[in-house]
Each structure stands twice: as C-alpha cells, then as structure tokens.
Amino acid sequence: MGQFEPKIVGFLCNWCSYAGADLAGTSRMQYPPNIRPIRVMCSGSVDSAYILRALLAGADGVLVGGCHPGDCHYVSGNYKARRRITILKEIMKALGLEDERVRIRWISASEGKRYADTVSRMTSDMRELGPNPVARLWWT
Amino acid sequence: MMRIGVFVCHCGLNIAGVVDVDKLTDEMKMYPGVSYATDYIYMCSDPGQKMLRKIIKERNLEGVVVAACSPTMHELTFRNTVAQAGLNPYLCEIANIREQCSWVHKDREAATEKAARNTKTIVEKLKLNHPLTPLVLPLTKKALVIGGGIAGIQASLDIADSGYEVLLLERNQSIGGHMAQLSETFPTLDCPQCIETPKMVQASQHPKIKILAYSELEDASGYLGNFKVRIRRKASFVDPDKCTGCGQCIEKCPVKVPSEFHALLGQRKAIYTLFPQAVPNKPVIDRENCLYFTKARCRACVKSCSVGAIAFDQKESFMEENVGAIIIATGYDLMDKARIGEYGYGQYEDVIDGLQIERLLAPTGPTQGEVRRPSDGKVPKEVVFVQCAGSRDPEHHYPYCSKVCCMYTIKQAMLYKHAVPDGQAYVFYMDTRCSGKGYEEFLQRGIEEDSVLYLRGRVSRIFKDGDALKVWGADTLTGRKIEISADMVVLATAMVSSEGAKELAEKLRLATDEYGFFSEAHPKLRPVESLTAGYFLAGASQAPKDIPEAVAQASAAASKVVALFSKDHLYHEPIAPTVDEEICRGCGQCVETCVYEAIELDPRRRIARINEVICEGCGACSVACPSGAVQQRNFTKRQIVEMVEVAAGT
Numbered sequence: 158m159g160q161f162e163p164k165i166v167g168f169l170c171n172w173c174s175y176a177g178a179d180l181a182g183t184s185r186m187q188y189p190p191n192i193r194p195i196r197v198m199c200s201g202s203v204d205s206a207y208i209l210r211a212l213l214a215g216a217d218g219v220l221v222g223g224c225h226p227g228d229c230h231y232v233s234g235n236y237k238a239r240r241r242i243t244i245l246k247e248i249m250k251a252l253g254l255e256d257e258r259v260r261i262r263w264i265s266a267s268e269g270k271r272y273a274d275t276v277s278r279m280t281s282d283m284r285e286l287g288p289n290p291v292a293r294l295w296w297t
Numbered sequence: 298m299m300r301i302g303v304f305v306c307h308c309g310l311n312i313a314g315v316v317d318v319d320k321l322t323d324e325m326k327m328y329p330g331v332s333y334a335t336d337y338i339y340m341c342s343d344p345g346q347k348m349l350r351k352i353i354k355e356r357n358l359e360g361v362v363v364a365a366c367s368p369t370m371h372e373l374t375f376r377n378t379v380a381q382a383g384l385n386p387y388l389c390e391i392a393n394i395r396e397q398c399s400w401v402h403k404d405r406e407a408a409t410e411k412a413a414r415n416t417k418t419i420v421e422k423l424k425l426n427h428p429l430t431p432l433v434l435p436l437t438k439k440a441l442v443i444g445g446g447i448a449g450i451q452a453s454l455d456i457a458d459s460g461y462e463v464l465l466l467e468r469n470q471s472i473g474g475h476m477a478q479l480s481e482t483f484p485t486l487d488c489p490q491c492i493e494t495p496k497m498v499q500a501s502q503h504p505k506i507k508i509l510a511y512s513e514l515e516d517a518s519g520y521l522g523n524f525k526v527r528i529r530r531k532a533s534f535v536d537p538d539k540c541t542g543c544g545q546c547i548e549k550c551p552v553k554v555p556s557e558f559h560a561l562l563g564q565r566k567a568i569y570t571l572f573p574q575a576v577p578n579k580p581v582i583d584r585e586n587c588l589y590f591t592k593a594r595c596r597a598c599v600k601s602c603s604v605g606a607i608a609f610d611q612k613e614s615f616m617e618e619n620v621g622a623i624i625i626a627t628g629y630d631l632m633d634k635a636r637i638g639e640y641g642y643g644q645y646e647d648v649i650d651g652l653q654i655e656r657l658l659a660p661t662g663p664t665q666g667e668v669r670r671p672s673d674g675k676v677p678k679e680v681v682f683v684q685c686a687g688s689r690d691p692e693h694h695y696p697y698c699s700k701v702c703c704m705y706t707i708k709q710a711m712l713y714k715h716a717v718p719d720g721q722a723y724v725f726y727m728d729t730r731c732s733g734k735g736y737e738e739f740l741q742r743g744i745e746e747d748s749v750l751y752l753r754g755r756v757s758r759i760f761k762d763g764d765a766l767k768v769w770g771a772d773t774l775t776g777r778k779i780e781i782s783a784d785m786v787v788l789a790t791a792m793v794s795s796e797g798a799k800e801l802a803e804k805l806r807l808a809t810d811e812y813g814f815f816s817e818a819h820p821k822l823r824p825v826e827s828l829t830a831g832y833f834l835a836g837a838s839q840a841p842k843d844i845p846e847a848v849a850q851a852s853a854a855a856s857k858v859v860a861l862f863s864k865d866h867l868y869h870e871p872i873a874p875t876v877d878e879e880i881c882r883g884c885g886q887c888v889e890t891c892v893y894e895a896i897e898l899d900p901r902r903r904i905a906r907i908n909e910v911i912c913e914g915c916g917a918c919s920v921a922c923p924s925g926a927v928q929q930r931n932f933t934k935r936q937i938v939e940m941v942e943v944a945a946g947t
Contacts (some may be wrong), residue, residue, distance in 0.1 A: 202919065237890070
C-alpha cells in the first residue's frame with residue numbers, strides 16, 4: 158500500500174479563488190491532484206452543511222477559497238464565510254474532528270502561486286493528519 | 298431524466314498530452330445519466346462546434362457537458378453553440394480539465410482520474426439544472442448628471458447631442474464648477490471665460506438638457522435603466538420665472554460678506570450670482586446673511602426689483618424623475634490649508650492656496666487681475682510657491698499625487714511674472730511631473746522665459762517676520778539650507794474629494810476609496826464605470842485630474858451611457874434565487890443578509906420577494922434561509938450536495 162492520499166474538496170468562489178486556480182494552470186504551476194474543485198459564485202454561498210456533507214462523504218479536508226477581505230465581489234460574502242467557518246470549527250472540535258481539516262483562505266485572481274501553495278500545504282498537512290476519522294467514529 | 302452528452306476536448310496536446318482522453322471518454326460513456334460521450338481535438342474550433350450542434354440534434358440531447366478549458370474561457374462560446382442547436386444555453390456546463398487539471402499535474406493516471414471526477418461532478422450539477430431565460434427590462438432613456446463642472450457639462454452635451462435627454466444637477470446657483478474660478482489654463486493659457494462659458498451657454502440652450510441649478514440629490518432608488526431620483530430644489534427666494542437677471546437687487550443690497558467664488562478674497566452681497574457669466578444667471582438670497590431673514594428689515598432688493606421676483610416666502614421643493622443612467626461628476630475641493638501646521642495653520646493672510654491665487658490673477662477677480670496680497674494690498678515682489686502641500690505626504694496628509702499642481706504652479710508663476718515683471722517667483726518642488734501633451738515644454742518656457750526659479754526640496758517652516766514671511770527650506774541638489782523673505786506664499790494644496798461626496802456615495806451605495814474618491818469598476822479596463830451597474834464616473838470625482846483628462850473621461854462616460862440607451866431593452870442574467878412560497882415563513886433572515894437590498898418581505902403574505910433585477914446572484918440569502926425556501930438558480934443546495942458526494946467520494 159502506497160502513502161495515504163487525502164481527498165480535499167475545494168469550494169472556490171467564481172471571482173477570486175477559482176480565477177486564481179485558473180491562473181496557477183495558465184502559469185503551469187504544479188500541485189498535488191488531491192484537490193477536487195467545486196465552483197461556487199461566492200464563498201458566502203457555501204453553507205456549513207456542504208462542508209459537513211463533504212466530511213461525512215469521506216473528504217479528508219475542505220478548503221473554502223474567497224476574495225481577500227475588502228475585495229469580495231459581493232461586498233461582504235467572504236466575511237460571512239469567515240464567521241460561519243469560525244463557528245463550524247468549534248462544532249467540529251466538539252464532535253471530535255480536527256478543526257484544521259476545514260480551512261478558509263483568501264486567494265485573489267492574481268495569486269496563482271498562493272493557490273498552488275495552499276493546495277500543496279493542505280495536502281501534506283492532511284497526509285500527516287491521516288484519514289478523516291468520521292468513518293471510523295460513526296459508521297462502524 | 299435528462300439525456301446528457303459529454304464532449305471531451307483534447308485542446309491539441311494541452312489536455313490530451315497529460316489526460317488519457319480516450320479513457321476519460323470511455324469512462325464518461327459508462328457514467329449513470331450520460332447517454333452519449335465523444336472527444337475531439339479542438340471543441341472550440343468551427344468543426345468542433347458544428348459537430349456539437351449536429352450531435353445534439355441527432356442524439357436528441359437535453360443537456361451538454363463540455364470537458365475542456367476553464368468556463369471563464371469558453372462557457373459563453375459553448376452556450377451560444379448549444380443555443381444554435383435549439384438547446385437552452387443554461388443546460389450547457391463546462392468541466393475544467395485544463396487549467397485545473399492537465400496544466401497543473403504531470404502524472405497521467407492521477408490527472409485522468411481527476412479529469413473524470415471533475416467531469417462527473419459537473420454532470421451531477423447539470424442533471425438538476427433548469428432552463429433559464431434572461432430577464433428583459435424596460436429602459437428609461439434619460440440621464441442624470443450630478444455636478445455641473447466642466448466634466449458634467451461635457452458629459453451632458455455629449456449625451457444630449459446623441460439625442461437623449463439629460464438632467465444636469467448642480468448644487469450651486471450656476472454651473473461652471475472650479476474651472477470658472479481659474480485665471481487661465483495650462484498649457485495654452487486660454488481663459489475659462491473663452492473656453493468654458495460658451496459650453497455653459499450651449500448646455501443651457503440645448504433642447505435636450507435641463508439644468509437643475511441650486512439643487513441636490515435627495516434620494517435614488519431603482520437600478521440600471523430604471524432609477525427613480527428625488528431632487529431637492531433649494532429655496533433661492535427669487536422667483537426664477539419672473540427674474541430677468543438685471544442685477545439691480547445685487548447693486549442695492551447693503552450686506553457684504555466674503556465671496557466663496559473668490560476663494561474668500563473678495564466680497565459678495567447677501568443676494569448674489571456666482572459670477573457675471575453665470576448660467577443660469579439668476580441671483581439667490583443667502584439666508585444666513587440677509588438682513589430681512591436675520592433682522593426682519595431692509596427689503597432693499599424687493600424695492601429695487603421692477604418685476605417683483607423676490608419671494609421671501611419661497612420654500613424648498615422636491616421633484617421626482619425617472620432616469621436610466623447616472624453620471625457622477627462631483628469634482629474636487631482643495632485641502633484646507635489650515636491643516637498644515639508648519640505653514641502657519643492658515644493664520645497668515647498672505648499664505649494663500651492654489652485657488653486663491655487664481656482669483657488674484659483673474660481679470661474678473663477681486664483685484665481685477667492686479668496681483669495684490671490679501672493683508673495690505675501691496676504688490677508682492679518675492680513670491681514663493683510650495684508644491685506638494687499635503688500631497689505625497691503619507692505621514693501627515695495624503696499619500697497620493699494631486700497630479701495637476703506641478704502644471705498649475707508653473708502657470709501661476711508665469712502669470713505672476715507677466716503681471717509683476719520685476720518680481721521674482723520661487724518654486725519649491727519634490728519632482729516636476731509634467732507628462733501631458735505640451736506640458737514639459739510649458740514648464741521649460743516658464744523657467745527660461747519668465748525666469749521662475751525652481752528649488753528642489755521641501756519647505757520646513759513658514760513664519761511671520763515683521764512685514765514679510767520667512768520661508769525655510771532646503772535645496773537638496775546643492776545641499777544648502779535656504780531662507781527666503783517672501784511677500785506672499787502660495788501653497789499647492791492637495792486636491793481632495795469634493796465636500797459631500799462621501800455622503801452622496803453612502804446615499805447611492807457606491808464604493809469610494811479611503812479618500813472619498815469614487816471607485817471605478819476596473820482600474821484599467823472599466824475606468825469610467827462604477828461597480829454598481831448604471832452609475833458612471835467623470836472628472837475629479839474619481840481621482841485628481843486636469844481639465845483635458847476630466848473632459849476625456851466625461852466623454853467616455855457619456856459614450857457608455859449612449860451605448861446603453863441605444864438598446865431598446867436591457868437584459869439581465871437570470872441568476873436570482875427562487876423562493877418556495879410554500880416553505881418560506883417570512884422570518885426575514887435573507888432580507889438582512891442581502892447587501893444589495895434586493896429582498897423584501899411581502900407584508901400581506903409574509904413571504905420573501907426577491908427583486909431579480911437588483912439581485913447580483915451571490916447566494917448569501919440561500920445560506921441564511923433556515924427553512925431551505927431560498928434556492929440559487931442552478932446552484933441549488935441539492936445540486937451542490939450531489940456535486941460534493943462525487944467530489945468527496947473514493
């Protein structure tokens with residue numbers, strides 16, 4: 158058996174982070190294929206339920222990518238996402254889940270490198286953290 | 298169930314070089330819900346698009362996923378293609394297997410697996426997509442221009458000349474703005490009376506322009522193409538329909554107060570026009586200083602008016618208008634020189650600012666163009682000009698460059714020399730930034746022909762020394778300390794956003810930068826549009842600008858408005874969420890979360906109603922909704938969850 162390959166679901170906002178991820182591609186930056194991107198209009202449209210659902214479905218990590226503070230295409234969606242995730246992390250801790258499995262990062266459309274670095278870092282961190290314990294804790 | 302076709306693009310070797318496209322296509326053929334899958338070397342090419350249309354018809358496809366480059370590249374291309382084949386364009390989705398797959402991974406197996414997963418995720422989304430139609434909206438082909446300076450006048454004239462109606466709003470009693478205060482303009486030394494006044498007259502006589510002077514915007518609601526504005530017409534206490542503009546009342550008025558138009562250097566009466574060429578040329582009564590209002594006596598104006606136009610009982614009034622576009626041309630003000638401590642906190646009468654010297658140099662000014670210093674009326678023989686007073690000073694005032702001061706300083710120094718040939722003009726500067734057409738030549742002319750002495754360095758202190766002003770500065774080129782005993786000092790104070798611009802921005806919910814200048818939608822590619830659709834920017838309301846730039850931007854903003862008005866209808870993306878009226882319980886969470894104020898509660902039925910035209914489609918309301926009644930169109934919770942299941946699965 159090879160090394161553990163974590164599955165990371167990425168919710169990327171249409172205006173900044175998704176465009177940043179595209180730029181990483183246009184600039185041919187290499188990063189691990191563990192990220193599984195889902196394009197959403199705004200990080201503020203990411204319901205906590207989506208994140209929990211991803212974790213329950215077996216994702217080892219969830220990345221929410223939004224515009225930098227003050228730069229949200231929809232004025233304040235990124236702040237809404239940040240507040241929501243802060244609370245979600247507390248709930249995760251209470252459930253016995255490592256809260257660093259869920260991360261929110263500001264990645265602008267001009268930050269291809271930041272996206273590539275974020276994915277690389279998160280992949281190696283999740284690899285170190287090991288598989289999401291949800292299956293072991295709740296399904297068996 | 299929807300009959301879905303998946304079309305895998307090779308993008309030459311861009312995708313096929315890393316992703317095993319045959320394997321991907323085969324895997325998609327087997328995927329539940331997919332009824333057809335194929336691949337092609339360049340899907341976006343003409344033969345590729347033809348093939349797509351042909352297969353849609355042949356196979357009777359009801360939805361299409363194109364696995365290719367990023368949707369930001371070709372989503373529109375493929376949506377148009379499927380529409381030509383008779384499919385609703387919103388039933389075409391793009392799976393990104395280039396920018397976020399083949400270009401960022403080298404491992405063929407892993408990249409192929411990821412490409413398949415990305416495509417399957419999108420297939421899951423498409424399965425629940427609904428056909429959508431863009432909203433068709435009516436359009437009011439009338440523009441509101443806020444601010445009657447040179448930018449506002451130019452924008453109004455351009456729109457009106459294209460055949461559309463314009464309301465030109467000005468808070469003062471005359472249009473003209475700061476340009477009307479200037480002596481002469483660089484680099485040609487035209488006087489504004491020669492170049493601006495004709496435009497003011499043109500605007501007032503234009504059949505499509507209605508000038509609303511002495512009026513301010515009270516409120517605006519609505520959206521692009523359909524704004525409703527409420528305008529406050531201030532009480533001028535002069536009936537504009539009766540007044541002939543003869544000026545008798547002004548002559549007879551006994552009250553004298555400092556004139557704002559003369560930058561407080563000259564005087565005006567309590568009933569006054571801004572300047573002799575004012576448009577409209579009807580006086581207003583300054584209630585604060587009028588003896589009738591303050592002491593209930595005098596009535597000199599009433600007695601002198603042969604047509605009975607004085608109306609002390611006039612009340613402010615309000616008017617409502619429908620407009621389709623709004624141009625912000627609110628201009629600038631100069632920073633208050635009293636804020637600069639080292640230059641005397643504004644307490645020395647002979648330390649004046651850029652607009653004050655303009656009035657001293659202007660033939661229409663308080664001294665009829667003779668340069669006389671404010672304190673004692675003496676002709677100043679030694680004049681020091683200080684550039685960057687407040688600009689380029691991040692520690693104390695403003696970090697930005699006010700852009701016009703280098704040019705107006707040399708112009709003022711030249712005009713001073715023309716008026717006082719035996720005088721000497723000194724200019725303290727940090728850099729001279731003369732990058733416009735003919736600007737550098739103008740600077741050289743001033744230095745060579747008019748012997749203006751340029752000293753590179755900042756002025757550290759100005760203080761009173763008997764009759765004179767001592768100016769301490771440094772010449773950083775020679776490394777010497779410089780002391781000049783000056784008769785008058787002119788500060789090129791920073792240009793700041795016009796007074797009231799911040800309040801206007803709040804009223805209209807428009808973005809400004811931290812200094813109150815209105816923010817453009819994109820600094821390079823959309824410089825005359827605001828971030829909010831339907832609002833356009835002209836002149837110094839956006840950033841410090843000189844006259845040619847302000848006029849150019851005004852014409853650009855006008856052309857944007859004209860392009861908008863050339864359409865018969867407006868189209869709006871159908872991105873607004875839907876509200877399930879059966880489920881909605883009217884809690885109002887969505888109303889509170891919406892930054893666009895696009896949602897309101899129906900007071901009778903207690904359900905949320907989304908104004909689809911104002912909605913920008915961010916989806917925040919769908920998250921806020923505790924009952925799941927609000928769902929983003931083609932991004933429903935169900936859709937995202939289905940996508941998550943595939944993305945997170947093994």
